[in-house]
Amino acid sequence: MSGIALKNVCKMYDGAHYAVKDFNLEIQDKEFVIFVGPSGCGKSTTLRMIAGLEEISDGELWIDGELCNYYEPGERGLSMVFQNYALYPNMTVYGNLAYALKIRKIPKKEIDEKVHKVAKTLEIEHLLDRRPAALSGGQKQRVAIGSAIIRKPKAFLMDEPLSNLDAKLRAQMRIELAKLHKELETTVVYVTHDQTEAMTLGSRIVVMKDGVVQQADTPQNVYNSPSNLFVAGFIGSPSMNFLEAWVSVEDGRTVLYPGGSELGKKVYLDGERGELVRQKENGKKVILGIRPEDIYEYEEAVEKGFAQNCQGLEETVVTREMLGAEVILYYESQERTHAVRLSPENQTQTGEKITLYFDTEKIHVFDMETEENLFYREDVQA
Ligand SMILES: Nc1ncnc2c1ncn2[C@@H]1O[C@H](COP(=O)(O)OP(=O)(O)OP(=O)(O)O)[C@@H](O)[C@H]1O
Ligand SMILES: [Mg+2]
Structure with missing residues (x-):
């Protein structure tokens, strides 16, 4: 059971400016939730507060029924994948995948099995000996996702993970992410600008504006029954x-x-x-x-x-x-x-x-x- 609940979560910068205001959301176990909204609306800030990379100014964050506001990032059991996927340039793909397990002192044989299993799922087995510099954007992306998966997190937090890829690769990775989510049955919280990603990947879309949630609903409901003018104009291309x-x-x-x-x-x-x-x-x-x-x-x-x-x-x-x-x-x-x-x-x-x-x-x-x-x-x- 890996539910995440945000109750009246706020982020204030400089004691005056709200980047996120009264964010309320209950994310169910295994849900794929998407945060969308214009640049600067507070998507990354919200995700970073869940991850523990940003302090919560006010409100409560619950993970698996535990109040987590003051837990260190490492204590929250979550894995984060960023837009600029952080791979270790001096390590091979194998080394990158194995890293999180190595520092947990997991036996070599077990690491080896896990690396191969993840590499197989992501179809990067043939790349295990390469270093990141010798990979394409999509391949790097897969390695980054692989190193997040291998830790078996309670949930994945992803901040625009596909935005550095070209249109075709994006579409391909999008389909793979959907498949992966089905296979892994893990909660995903995913930030994107991309309409298509939001509509196709999410079991629920959270539309934000100026740090405030405008609507949180299934893609179909958000599209067919937008709560207000902003949501109506934001979701759909060409616009309403x-x-x-x-x-x-x-x-x-x-x-x-x-x-x-x-x-x-x-x-x-x-x-x-x-x-x-x-x-x-x-x-x-x-x-x-x-x-x-x-x-x-x-x-x-x-x-x-x-x-x-x-x-x-x-x-x-x-x-x-x-x-x-x-x-x-x-x-x-x-x-x-x-x-x-x-x-x-x-x-x-x-x-x-x-x-x-x-x-x-x-x-x-x-x-x-x-x-x-x-x-x-x-x-x-x-
Ligand atoms: N460290 C900081 N100090 C002050 N203000 C900040 C800081 N980090 C972010 N902000 C502000 O908080 C607001 C929300 O930023 P955030 O990065 O969450 O937006 P976003 O929705 O992820 O945007 P984008 O789509 O451009 O990534 C913005 O107005 C931003 O300028
Ligand atoms: Mg952002």
Whole structure:
């Protein structure tokens, strides 16, 4: 059982500036938890506090049911893998893998067995005699992970371990990390900037901003039901599109006017969602959010049955990105660039006009002041 719990954990620098504020999270045994957020939001600081490399200013850190605030890093039973994987340059791969066991005075034969087992798992057996300088980035990364695994830690803490690798190698290592996590059945806490890593590796994603947790949930819930405007804009690539819209009620239906009623463009919100928006925001301005994949051209909108819920917005394509499996068209609206993800057969070119329809079931509505997602309900998430 290797659960990690953070209770109101804070990190303050210089007695004034909070790098991390009231961080609350219960990490279950064997969970793969990802910290994401913009640069400087406190991801590394939080991870380093768990590792014991950074003092906790306030709050409690529990590992395996023990209060660990004042435990030395070595007493916590955790293994850390950094972005700049620290390998000993003068030792061979074998020496690097064996090091942690040697200093624990484990018998040579046992070390030898363990090194070979780990090397086999990571497919680096043929590299055991080489020194780090003679390895590729991905190979070094594997050795670093190997030397973390071999200690059989209660949990792995990883800070952007793949960020020095090129895109292809990253993708490959990502898949291997996922496999490894399954095999080892160990708790992992993992920091990344990378959307794809966050979405694919994590059993849970913790989105941070300015030292504060914005949402901690499964990748799917964070994507489909972001708690607020920040999370909605941060998770997903291209980002969710945002439009200011006015809320009104017409013939008993809730209607949003992107850009104001004078433009005459309408988006209807029916059912419970419409009811909620009408109760809270009637007559007010809100932020309408729609993901690039939830926007369609007329024919598909008719096919999917929502063309009548939404008037088409006529836009001019400013950029066209053909990605093979899909085409992304960019247009400008309300002084922002918006994206729509369409099938690669779509032939609309830069400079041409296109009429777009929102899947009204997929629209998010954010309060202008609190920036909270009106449709987010924490109780449904758990
Ligand atoms: N030793 C320090 N003294 C003062 N401030 C610090 C110190 N270390 C970090 N900070 C500040 O704490 C905040 C959080 O830093 P942290 O390294 O945790 O961010 P991060 O989310 O890991 O960012 P990145 O994605 O760039 O690695 C930042 O504002 C940073 O400037
Ligand atoms: Mg960092």
